[in-house]
Amino acid sequence: MILTIAKSLLGDNVKILKSEASKKAYQGVLIAVAAIIIATFMVSYFNTGAVSLSGIMAAQKNNVALWVLDCIPFVFGFWGQYSSTMIAYQAGAMIFDQTQELRSKADSLEKKFDYDSTHDSLTDLPNRALFYDRVEQAIFLADAQNQLMSILLIEIENFKDVYDTLGRSSGDLVLKQISSRLKGVSQERDAIAKIDSNIFGFILTNIVNIAIGERLAQAIQQVMEPPFLISHLKVSVHPNIGIVNFPDHGDDVDTLVQRAGVALHMAQKSSKGYCIYEPAFDKYSPKRLTLISELRNAINRDQLELFYQAKVSIQTGKLLGAEALVRWNHLTQGTVSPDEFIPMAEHTRTIKQVTLWVLQRAFRNCADWHKQGLDIKVSVNLSSKDLHDPELPDLIAGVAASALIKPEWIMLEITEGSIMNDPESALEIINQLHGMGYQFLIDDFGTGYSSLGYLSKMPLTELKIDKSFVMDMMSNKNNALMVKTIINLAHNLGLQATAEGVESEEIMAKLKGYGCDMAQGYFLNKPLSVSDFTEWMGHFELQN
Numbered sequence: 001m002i003l004t005i006a007k008s009l010l011g012d013n014v015k016i017l018k019s020e021a022s023k024k025a026y027q028g029v030l031i032a033v034a035a036i037i038i039a040t041f042m043v044s045y046f047n048t049g050a051v052s053l054s055g056i057m058a059a060q061k062n063n064v065a066l067w068v069l070d071c072i073p074f075v076f077g078f079w080g081q082y083s084s085t086m087i088a089y090q091a092g093a094m095i096f097d098q099t100q101e102l103r104s105k106a107d108s109l110e111k112k113f114d115y116d117s118t119h120d121s122l123t124d125l126p127n128r129a130l131f132y133d134r135v136e137q138a139i140f141l142a143d144a145q146n147q148l149m150s151i152l153l154i155e156i157e158n159f160k161d162v163y164d165t166l167g168r169s170s171g172d173l174v175l176k177q178i179s180s181r182l183k184g185v186s187q188e189r190d191a192i193a194k195i196d197s198n199i200f201g202f203i204l205t206n207i208v209n210i211a212i213g214e215r216l217a218q219a220i221q222q223v224m225e226p227p228f229l230i231s232h233l234k235v236s237v238h239p240n241i242g243i244v245n246f247p248d249h250g251d252d253v254d255t256l257v258q259r260a261g262v263a264l265h266m267a268q269k270s271s272k273g274y275c276i277y278e279p280a281f282d283k284y285s286p287k288r289l290t291l292i293s294e295l296r297n298a299i300n301r302d303q304l305e306l307f308y309q310a311k312v313s314i315q316t317g318k319l320l321g322a323e324a325l326v327r328w329n330h331l332t333q334g335t336v337s338p339d340e341f342i343p344m345a346e347h348t349r350t351i352k353q354v355t356l357w358v359l360q361r362a363f364r365n366c367a368d369w370h371k372q373g374l375d376i377k378v379s380v381n382l383s384s385k386d387l388h389d390p391e392l393p394d395l396i397a398g399v400a401a402s403a404l405i406k407p408e409w410i411m412l413e414i415t416e417g418s419i420m421n422d423p424e425s426a427l428e429i430i431n432q433l434h435g436m437g438y439q440f441l442i443d444d445f446g447t448g449y450s451s452l453g454y455l456s457k458m459p460l461t462e463l464k465i466d467k468s469f470v471m472d473m474m475s476n477k478n479n480a481l482m483v484k485t486i487i488n489l490a491h492n493l494g495l496q497a498t499a500e501g502v503e504s505e506e507i508m509a510k511l512k513g514y515g516c517d518m519a520q521g522y523f524l525n526k527p528l529s530v531s532d533f534t535e536w537m538g539h540f541e542l543q544n
Contacts, residue, residue, distance in 0.1 A: 120194040123179035131193035131201045135253045138205050149246045150213035152202040153260040157238040159198035170230045181223045210245040217241040217274040240267040241274035249277050299353050306361045307527035311520045314512045321377035324362040325527050351385045363403035379411040384418030387426040407437030434459040463490040467501020484514050
């Protein structure tokens with residue numbers, strides 16, 4: 001069919017071009033005829049002295065040159081027709097070839113455009129749009145054939161750290177290597193997609209049982225364990241994986257991918273690094289989305305509140321300080337713990353507002369207590385994001401000046417994890433604040449992965465032993481040994497040791513025997529509001 005159309009187009013083009021070329025040939029014939037007539041008239045004139053019929057006939061009869069000239073119109077006519085035909089065919093073929101070439105290039109460009117619109121340019125993997133389309137097709141086939149299928153969402157948790165530290169080109173190289181490793185794990189062609197900057201999708205079809213999805217998640221974790229070599233540096237990545245299964249967790253693409261995202265969020269909190277969706281997760285997901293949108297308004301409407309828990313000297317029984325603990329009094333959901341909304345604040349960059357609010361209230365409360373003659377030190381928690389904010393020292397200086405407090409009245413609490421994410425950056429800010437007169441303690445010590453080398457470099461005052469060790473130290477010998485070891489470590493580093501989670505007199509006595517410096521916990525007081533804690537301090541001072 002295409003060949004017939006091509007021949008027809010070529011024939012039409014030849015006719016048009018031949019017609020144009022024939023016009024020129026006819027013009028040449030007319031010019032040749034005119035030249036013969038003029039030449040004949042001139043010969044007649046030169047022979048007889050006049051142009052006459054007898055002279056013209058004599059010239060044509062006797063002049064050989066005119067005979068040759070008489071043949072030229074016929075030669076021009078024949079040669080012109082032949083040449084015009086050949087030129088027309090050649091020109092038509094040339095146009096046809098060029099048209100075909102242009103059409104071929106247009107088709108190639110169209111295919112490239114279609115490919116680029118459905119694939120990630122960096123990794124050459126299918127993108128989000130194509131992933132959704134393939135999930136939809138997989139659902140249709142699985143439903144028609146009564147088969148199982150799974151969808152995995154794989155998030156590279158620390159990719160932003162890699163990108164911020166090494167730059168765009170190195171970050172892109174990491175993504176390419178990640179995609180190559182994922183392709184190596186896949187048993188199916190085109191099963192993987194890159195659906196976001198650091199999130200990959202995986203379709204697992206025609207499976208015999210849903211446990212295969214979990215085994216694939218474990219295989220992905222294993223293949224990601226070896227570090228990536230980037231710019232002569234060994235870079236490790238930390239994947240989190242959310243898993244959903246069809247038809248158990250949904251029967252359409254939007255539901256399945258949304259619930260895979262919920263499972264991925266839960267995987268971030270899981271020690272395994274992967275999580276299979278459960279219906280029970282749904283009650284947390286909408287709540288979390290609501291809390292994220294409402295947190296900023298809660299700060300502006302002063303719906304946050306500070307509670308205080310005392311820190312007491314174990315050896316003397318004297319009240320030495322208090323830790324400020326932020327709570328969110330939600331209008332419909334009641335009290336929201338910081339473990340729930342602080343991570344959300346860090347992910348949505350609202351943490352700076354939360355930190356500012358806590359600093360303002362804690363510094364103000366501390367100043368009021370000192371005016372009342374209560375010489376205590378208030379501890380304020382800083383998040384991991386705070387320690388990487390270069391504006392933090394100026395922020396704290398401004399709040400302190402407004403509240404009229406002295407830096408030695410404040411203890412800034414940081415965690416091991418917040419330091420180790422970027423030790424050099426954290427150390428710079430810690431040293432700057434220490435130079436302003438502020439003291440630091442490591443909170444929840446023993447639960448992170450801190451380096452003793454970095455601990456020795458930091459201007460610390462205290463190590464606070466995590467309550468998980470302290471609360472069970474009477475029944476768990478390993479925990480008791482851990483508590484004693486941390487106390488000795490603190491003292492060897494020239495630091496004080498504080499035990500949180502002290503809930504009984506027996507634990508208090510045991511800590512005193514270990515030489516622990518301070519205690520904090522329900523045995524002394526539960527977290528109290530500002531007014532209640534002020535009243536509690538008055539009674540405590542009278543008792544001691």
